[in-house]
Each structure stands twice: as C-alpha cells, then as structure tokens.
Amino acid sequence: MSTRCLRRQRTARRPLGVALASLMAGIVAVGAWPGGPGISAPSSAQAPACAPEDALDEAAAALLLRPSAPDGDSLSVALAEASSDLPGARVLRAPVSDARARARFLAEARQRADAPLVCGEAESETMRVLVVASRAGRLTLDSTRGENADGVRVALAPSFRDAYLAGRDADDQLHRWPVDDDVLARGFTVPAGLPRPVLLQLVASGPSGPRPLSRLLVGTAASTSASGATLSVDGDDDLPSRVGALRAHHGVRDLRLNRLLVVEASAHAARVCHSGRVRHQGVEGDAEDPRERLLRRGVQARVVGETVARGRDLQAALRVLSESPSHHMTLVDPRFTDVGYGTVNTAGGTCVVALFAAWPRYVPH
Incomplete structure (x- = not known):
C-alpha cells in the first residue's frame, strides 16, 4: 500500500x-x-x-x-x-x-x-x-510517441479474445477499431481527425462472455463546446423511451417491441440480480450467450445484441449505460429491428437488460 x-x-x-x-x-x-x-x-x-x-x-x-x-x-x-x-x-x-x-x-x-x-x-x-x-486488460497512454501523438498501449489477458476498441469522440460520434496482434505489439494511435477528447474502451470476450475491460480518456478538448448527448439519467422516464431518444439522436430507425424478446430480457435481468453477476453468459442457470438463449426459445435472428447493467436503482443502472461507448454502439446499431426490455428491482439493486435482434422469427421446436 x-x-x-x-x-x-x-x-x-x-x-x-x-x-x-x-x-x-x-x-x-x-x-x-x-x-x-x-x-x-x-x-x-x-x-x-x-x-x-x-x-x-x-x-x-x-x-x-x-x-x-x-x-x-x-x-x-x-x-x-x-x-x-x-x-x-x-x-x-x-x-x-x-x-x-x-x-x-x-x-x-x-x-x-x-x-x-x-x-x-x-x-x-x-x-x-x-x-x-x-484485471483482464489495460489501456495506457504511450509516452514514447511524443506530446502530439495520442498513442495508446493495449494489454490483454491470454484467456480473452475478439478484442476491440470502442470510442466516443467529443461530437458524440461512435467508432470501433479491432485489436489484433499488431495493436497488441505496437499500440494504437487515435486518428488525428477525431475531435478530442476521445473516450476509449477496451472490450473483449472471456470465459464468461464479452465485457468492457479498461477505459481511457485521450486528448484534450479543442474548444469549450460540450460533448454530444448521452443517455440522459434525469427525470422519471423509463429505459425504452430513453433508448428511443438516443436512436433518434443518431438518426437510426425506431425499434419494435417484441414479446418474445421481452420474456428473455426479463428472465436474464432476474438471473443477473439473483446471482450478482453482470454478464451475458456464465450466470447460474444460464450458460449460453444471447443468441443461444433466444434459440432455446425458438427465436432466430440475423444479428443479436444485448446490454446489461446493474445499479443501486434505475437511475444508477442507466448512468452505467450512459458512460459506456460499447453500450452506445449496441443501443444505436442500425441493424436491429426489434427489442425487448427487462427490469428487475431487488433489495440489492436494479438490473436492466435490453435485448436486440435483427428481423427475428419464431421457429417452433
């Protein structure tokens, strides 16, 4: 110490x-x-x-x-x-x-x-x-690249794979860059044209599924203009209306509420709160990722995505979503057409799950 x-x-x-x-x-x-x-x-x-x-x-x-x-x-x-x-x-x-x-x-x-x-x-x-x-990963500024180069060193635990960097710049634009062997060996340079500061987040899949591992704020603001909108945590509106507002802000289509997705999102939110594990898989009674969980319910989709958050109350859980670039990428992904929301309140806090799918269809077993 x-x-x-x-x-x-x-x-x-x-x-x-x-x-x-x-x-x-x-x-x-x-x-x-x-x-x-x-x-x-x-x-x-x-x-x-x-x-x-x-x-x-x-x-x-x-x-x-x-x-x-x-x-x-x-x-x-x-x-x-x-x-x-x-x-x-x-x-x-x-x-x-x-x-x-x-x-x-x-x-x-x-x-x-x-x-x-x-x-x-x-x-x-x-x-x-x-x-x-x-400690599954780490982002650190690379001091060897000079004062004007926003270089970042990336470290990843051996058991993690499919890593990428999610970024949100000062204009609230979202970016995604793959983390390959070259990035792990040489580092990553934030593109010069992006308005600073840029919030970077390292995300990778481990034994219990994908999750954020490290975050880093790169660069300083060139002006006093505020960063773009986030998922507001003010007021008493609910998760669906906030996600709808965020998608409208980014100019992507609204989502249809899907009953089967609601059932699975609610079930997973209950599992997360019961276990205390904020994960997509590896939760007790739920070993598969969201695609597999939907297939068990007879639902097939071209693409499946999910966001999970846990907090002291709904406001705290939504604040978690608002601060994560990788969450934003899922919430505003233009490929998704349908969504199901699950919110569970317990003595230990509130768990929220948003489950997304692109053109889902029911296929009876």
Missing part, C-alpha cells in the same frame, strides 16, 4: 460503523453475436490473493473517509477520482478485527473472477475498506 494511502487512513475522522458491502459498478456490453503482449495469470498456488494497484489503494482510502457505507455511485466516483482505468470493482467494508470477512470476500472474488485479481486496501484504527477487480 502506498505511503499516501497510509497517511489518508490515519486521518479518518469518525468510526464508519459496521458494514459489509459487495457492490458492482461495472458494466457489460456487446455489439452483436454474428454467425503480443498480455496480462499474465498467477503461475502457482503460492501466488498472492490479489495484486495491489495504487489507484485502487486511493479509491479504498476515499471510501474509508466517507461517513456512510459504500454504494455503486460512491464506488464509481472513487474509481474515477483515483484515475483508475477499470470500469468496475467490488468493495468490502468491515472491522479491521474481522479477518474472516476479508478472507470470505477474497474467496468469493476469486471464484467469480475471469482474470487475475487486483486490489487496493485502506485501514483506520477500526475499519477496513478493500476494493477488488478482475
């Missing part, structure tokens, strides 16, 4: 109370299921439970200083203010004396992880905050 984190730990002004929180601020998005250098996993049973990262130390220290228990919003803010590239993490707050809580939390995190674990930790005299995440 860094010296700065230790200093911040000792300045906690009041006891934070006894609480254990396991929160996911992360997101999952995929565009569609159509028909070099990496991150190494621990090589032996003696490997540490997680590898420390300074940014997660800083996030843990910030959460320790809060007078209330961590939630999804405060975790997201702490990660951003610590300049972490990770799109999400899990957090534990428990008494320092409760070593079993820490051990259980790490054991559960290892069981859920699809890549090596990284962590950050902060302690006061009485309380501990531990932040953990799976």
Whole structure:
C-alpha cells in the first residue's frame, strides 16, 4: 500500500460503523453475436490473493473517509477520482478485527473472477475498506510517441479474445477499431481527425462472455463546446423511451417491441440480480450467450445484441449505460429491428437488460 494511502487512513475522522458491502459498478456490453503482449495469470498456488494497484489503494482510502457505507455511485466516483482505468470493482467494508470477512470476500472474488485479481486496501484504527477487480486488460497512454501523438498501449489477458476498441469522440460520434496482434505489439494511435477528447474502451470476450475491460480518456478538448448527448439519467422516464431518444439522436430507425424478446430480457435481468453477476453468459442457470438463449426459445435472428447493467436503482443502472461507448454502439446499431426490455428491482439493486435482434422469427421446436 502506498505511503499516501497510509497517511489518508490515519486521518479518518469518525468510526464508519459496521458494514459489509459487495457492490458492482461495472458494466457489460456487446455489439452483436454474428454467425503480443498480455496480462499474465498467477503461475502457482503460492501466488498472492490479489495484486495491489495504487489507484485502487486511493479509491479504498476515499471510501474509508466517507461517513456512510459504500454504494455503486460512491464506488464509481472513487474509481474515477483515483484515475483508475477499470470500469468496475467490488468493495468490502468491515472491522479491521474481522479477518474472516476479508478472507470470505477474497474467496468469493476469486471464484467469480475471469482474470487475475487486483486490489487496493485502506485501514483506520477500526475499519477496513478493500476494493477488488478482475484485471483482464489495460489501456495506457504511450509516452514514447511524443506530446502530439495520442498513442495508446493495449494489454490483454491470454484467456480473452475478439478484442476491440470502442470510442466516443467529443461530437458524440461512435467508432470501433479491432485489436489484433499488431495493436497488441505496437499500440494504437487515435486518428488525428477525431475531435478530442476521445473516450476509449477496451472490450473483449472471456470465459464468461464479452465485457468492457479498461477505459481511457485521450486528448484534450479543442474548444469549450460540450460533448454530444448521452443517455440522459434525469427525470422519471423509463429505459425504452430513453433508448428511443438516443436512436433518434443518431438518426437510426425506431425499434419494435417484441414479446418474445421481452420474456428473455426479463428472465436474464432476474438471473443477473439473483446471482450478482453482470454478464451475458456464465450466470447460474444460464450458460449460453444471447443468441443461444433466444434459440432455446425458438427465436432466430440475423444479428443479436444485448446490454446489461446493474445499479443501486434505475437511475444508477442507466448512468452505467450512459458512460459506456460499447453500450452506445449496441443501443444505436442500425441493424436491429426489434427489442425487448427487462427490469428487475431487488433489495440489492436494479438490473436492466435490453435485448436486440435483427428481423427475428419464431421457429417452433
């Protein structure tokens, strides 16, 4: 743990109370299921439970200083203010004396992880905050290319494949670039003509399906003009109306509400909330990707896509969608004709699923 984190730990002004929180601020998005250098996993049973990262130390220290228990919003803010590239993490707050809580939390995190674990930790005299995440990829600025070249280094864990970079520029235009062996070896340069800043997101498919792995803001704004519209989280409207407004903003067709897609989206939202796993596959009772899940219901489509988010409430879940370029690509994909939405509210939060299909048809088994 860094010296700065230790200093911040000792300045906690009041006891934070006894609480254990396991929160996911992360997101999952995929565009569609159509028909070099990496991150190494621990090589032996003696490997540490997680590898420390300074940014997660800083996030843990910030959460320790809060007078209330961590939630999804405060975790997201702490990660951003610590300049972490990770799109999400899990957090534990428990008494320092409760070593079993820490051990259980790490054991559960290892069981859920699809890549090596990284962590950050902060302690006061009485309380501990531990932040953990799976490190499957990383985006970093390439300092070797000079001040005027927006170069990015890309690292990917060996078990991940089909990687790409999703980008949203300052004019709210969406971009997608493949990550091949050359990009992994030499890096990626953000095209000079794109208005800055550009939000990059590394997405790849792992043992539990595709998910965002890392994010990075590249460049500075050339003017004071605001970035383009996002999926608004203000007001009390619902997910369908917000997605419709976003598609209209990008000039793509409206979507038909499909009853069979609604049934599957609602079922998957319930599975996500029940398991706490924000994934397209690998959820208990649901081992297939969205295309396979629809085929089990007798639905075939040219292209299938899905977005999944989980938050403290609907506003928090939609905020997750609004901050992800790869989610935006799915939400405004012009190939899709039909959609089904699923929203489930539980004591642990709200899960939303939007399931998209291009020209679906029912084929009885």
